[in-house]
Amino acid sequence: MLKKRIIPCLDIKDGRTVKGVNFVDIIDAGNPIELAKAYVKQGADELVFLDITATVEKRKTLIELVSEIAKEINIPFTVGGGINSVEDVSALIKAGADKVSINSSAVKRPELITELANEFGSQCVVVAIDTKFTNDIWKVYVKGGREETPLETVAWAKQAETLGAGEILLTSMNNDGTKAGFALDITDAVSKNVNIPVIASGGAGAIEHFTDVFTKTDASAGLAASIFHFGEIPIPTLKTELKKQNIAIR
Numbered sequence: 001m002l003k004k005r006i007i008p009c010l011d012i013k014d015g016r017t018v019k020g021v022n023f024v025d026i027i028d029a030g031n032p033i034e035l036a037k038a039y040v041k042q043g044a045d046e047l048v049f050l051d052i053t054a055t056v057e058k059r060k061t062l063i064e065l066v067s068e069i070a071k072e073i074n075i076p077f078t079v080g081g082g083i084n085s086v087e088d089v090s091a092l093i094k095a096g097a098d099k100v101s102i103n104s105s106a107v108k109r110p111e112l113i114t115e116l117a118n119e120f121g122s123q124c125v126v127v128a129i130d131t132k133f134t135n136d137i138w139k140v141y142v143k144g145g146r147e148e149t150p151l152e153t154v155a156w157a158k159q160a161e162t163l164g165a166g167e168i169l170l171t172s173m174n175n176d177g178t179k180a181g182f183a184l185d186i187t188d189a190v191s192k193n194v195n196i197p198v199i200a201s202g203g204a205g206a207i208e209h210f211t212d213v214f215t216k217t218d219a220s221a222g223l224a225a226s227i228f229h230f231g232e233i234p235i236p237t238l239k240t241e242l243k244k245q246n247i248a249i250r
Contacts, residue, residue, distance in 0.1 A: 003248045004214050005045035005221035006235055007199060008228040010035060011052045012081070015065060018052070019226040021177030029229040036069045039228065042235040045250045047073060048169070048199075048223060050101065050128075051081025052144055063095050070096020078126055078169075084112070086119050093120065101169055103128040104142035107149055107156070110163055117164025126199075127160040128169040129153060131186060138186045145173050157190045157198075168194060169223070172202040177226065179205025182213040191218035199223050207233060207241045214247050 010017045010032045017029040029035075036047055049069065051062055066079050079092050080101025089100050100120075106113050106127050116125045130141045131153040140151035157168050170190050172183030182200045191198040197220035200213045204224035213219050227233045242249045 002197070002220055003250045004219075004242070005199075005250055006043075006210070006238060007046045007048055007221050007223040008035070008039045008044050008235070009048040009050060009201065009223050009225045010069075011050050011225060012062060012065065013051075013053050015062060017229060019177065019229060029226065032065065033068055033072060035229060037072050039235065040073045040075055043239060044075060044228075044235055045221070046076040046078065048078045048101065049080070049097075051079075054082025057082075063091055066092060066097060067095040080126070080128055080169075084109075086115055089116055089120060089124070093124075099124050099126050099167070101126040101128045103130060106160065107140060107142050107151065110159065113160055113163040113165050117166070122164050122166035122196075125165050126167045126169050127157075127165040128171065129157060129160075129190075130171050130173055131183075132173040133183075133186070138189075141173060153186060154189050154193050157194050161194045161196050165196060167197045167199065169199045169201060170219075171223075175203030176201075178203050179227070181205065181209040182217075182219075182222070184212060184216050187213060187219050188217035191220075197221065205232075207238055210238060210242060211245055211247065214242070215245075 017032045018026045019029045076098045078099040079097040084105045130145050131138050138153040140149045175183045182203045187200045199221040200219040201223040210222045
């Protein structure tokens with residue numbers, strides 16, 4: 001069985017780390033380079049960097065900032081935001097990214113997943129799915145959660161895997177920033193319907209939320225932001241507690 005991973009997420013806006021609730025009410029959360037260095041020291045398994053306004057502002061990811069962070073860390077580094085082509089990914093990998101996360105661009109042009117998998121390997125391609133429970137159904141949203149699509153979440157996750165995705169980053173917009181726990185139902189449904197790792201995101205607020213997502217779903221990683229950024233749950237404390245509960249942690 002694969003050991004579970006703990007992944008801090010740097011949501012980046014205007015070069016700063018930010019955090020919101022349900023994808024709105026954005027507040028500053030600090031210097032991304034300093035946070036990245038701190039997470040390596042704390043024992044984070046990976047780091048995710050999402051340029052949250054790149055798609056909406058129709059621009060590329062902040063390459064220079066990616067490069068600065070990559071120089072300071074030695075753990076797997078996933079970068080997302082405004083990625084639309086093989087060329088975009090080449091530039092990010094040159095800047096130090098290990099994996100890329102695509103979301104709106106994959107929905108708009110699903111063959112992009114295959115193009116990137118063929119060029120860089122599936123292990124490099126993370127398909128991020130922002131999902132919201134609306135009218136009794138989990139739907140896929142794009143453009144930073146601003147736009148609903150006709151896609152149903154489980155079906156899209158399965159399609160993304162078929163097209164070549166190596167990993168799914170699943171964020172529940174309903175749970176995002178609430179600290180009320182991960183969305184276990186949709187996380188369980190997606191993780192049981194695909195054969196690639198699923199990163200659960202959105203809603204972590206306590207150690208028991210990680211326990212729940214690792215024992216009640218097949219998610220292979222738990223991603224969080226504010227609880228780590230603001231020191232509410234130090235990563236070493238979280239890992240120690242999970243190990244006490246016999247959850248296999250990296």
